[in-house]
Amino acid sequence: MVTTLWARALVSKGVKVGIRTIDDTAGQVAALKAGQVDIVQAYNSGLLNYLDDNANAVRQSDVDAAIAAKLPAGLTVLQSTPARDDVQLVVSAATAAKYKLHSITDLAGHLSELTLLLTDDKSAKAFTNGLSNYYGLTFPTTKTTDFAGPKMIAAIKAGPSVGLMVASQYQIDDNRFVVLTDPQHLFLTENFIPLIGGKKITPAMRATLNAVSAKLTVAALRGLRKKVANGEGTFTEVADAWLASVGLR
The missing domain is CATH 3.40.190.120 (Osmoprotection protein (prox); domain 2)
Known part of the structure; x- marks a missing residue:
């Protein structure tokens, strides 16, 4: 759902976007480095642990900052979503x-x-x-x-x-x-974060992706997933309707 939201927002700006599935972080990073893909949907704590298995950041902003400091040359991350999947x-x-x-x-x-x-x-x-x-x-x-x-x-x-x-x-x-709240941070936060590589992603595209991410809350994502599960539309249809409702399409 999150990948579709990002993709459809870019499509609405005239960008041609294809989607493929690469499940593991190592495979995603390798595909970015090889220029096979330009953006991947990552989970911030999962990505940080891949980059540094001794990392101890737990809060969203700290995790995102630690990722930015550890990324290999040529890769960068954009704004992570309030929505999460932990x-x-x-x-x-x-x-x-x-x-x-x-x-x-x-x-x-x-x-x-x-x-x-x-x-x-x-x-x-x-x-x-x-x-x-x-x-x-x-x-x-x-x-x-x-x-x-x-x-x-x-x-x-x-x-x-x-x-x-x-x-x-x-x-x-x-x-x-x-x-139940988790004051000791047993479960790591897993906010969705765009990981990008190469030079195809323009400043305008980055701004579009960041605008989508900023509005995507947990409540919104739950609602979108429910609509698809209930047959109220395809991922694309549900994504387009939500983007329009928040002024991003």
Whole structure:
């Protein structure tokens, strides 16, 4: 969705844009260096960790500044979005109200009453280790389900459970889930950031991309994803309508 927004904004300015998929950061950087692509959609903390696995920046502005300082010659980044796609711990509104949960730290007094929902893969161990190391939390009861999928969503709704979702998921709003704040920064921020290479991206194109990024909030992205999921339009149609609604098309 984010890639389509950036692309359609450029198209509206008369730029010819094609889209291809390169999932991993190493592949994206290699394609930029080789001149095979001109812009990639990166996640800021993921990009920083690729550039410097000892980096310790956690806030959006600090992460973006650290990226700019570490980028190889010929590559640069533009403004990152307020919208992000980082992992979050969520509970149902009923569970939050019953146990007075606002932050991950609030879970400490209710571990025996709550079920921690985990995925059946190696990331589950890293996550539980993180909860222990960052917050001193060890849940006596866990349940294996899918990551941020329909089974986890159903389990969060069904009872006193704590689950993982991604910030841009519209299901958080649809189900009135409560996102627990993360004061110790267990989960890294993953704001969308354009990573560019070569000389094809003109100052005018940069200004267009930055204007889109500045207006793209978490709430807006959730709404756009929901429209596509509900069949209210293709990615292109939904992107064009939103860009027009915010004066960028």
